[in-house]
Amino acid sequence: MDKLQINEIIWQVVSSIPKGRVATYGQVAKLAGCPNHARYVGTTLKNLPNDSRLPWHRVINAKGEISFTLNSDAYQKQQLLLEAEGIIFKSAKISLKDYLWRL
DNA sequence: GTTGTGACTACCA
DNA sequence: ATGGTAGCCACAA
Structure with a gap:
């Protein structure tokens, strides 16, 4: 199993995360x-x-947070993309973990 | 070969 | 709950 194939599998897995859900x-x-x-x-x-x-x-870390330094532009970009899918996690009651992809 | 680094995690105090 | 730490491992220099 060479690494190019690993990358392809990773891409495939990421692309199979349902819209409106996230995975770690x-x-x-x-x-x-x-x-x-x-x-x-x-x-x-x-x-x-x-x-x-x-x-x-849709890929986040195990803590249920975006893995970029807070408020970096990459962070904000990701947050924007998530919100565009209806994933709002700024609320006090809702965190990214609540959107975790469960099988 | 070695060393340092990172969009990570699971533990433990 | 929270911060520190020790594993983790591919990759680049």
Whole structure:
């Protein structure tokens, strides 16, 4: 299993996250058949071209937060994309964890 | 080969 | 609940 295939699987898993739901890096790694590679998922997403159609914004960390430094422009961009899908987590009662992708 | 780094996690105090 | 820490592992320099 070479790494190009791993990337393809990761892309496939990410693209299969239902709209309006989110998944953690660990979750994606696991579904891709690579437990303990949560970090690699992040690196992979980082390498994505800007015009990629992949819903990378639906991938968050295990704490149920966006994995960018708070209020960085990348952070705000992701938050915007999420809100565009109806994922609002600024509310006191609702956090990103409430949108976790469950099978 | 070695070292440092990171869009991560699970534990533990 | 919260912060620190130790695993984790691919990748680039």
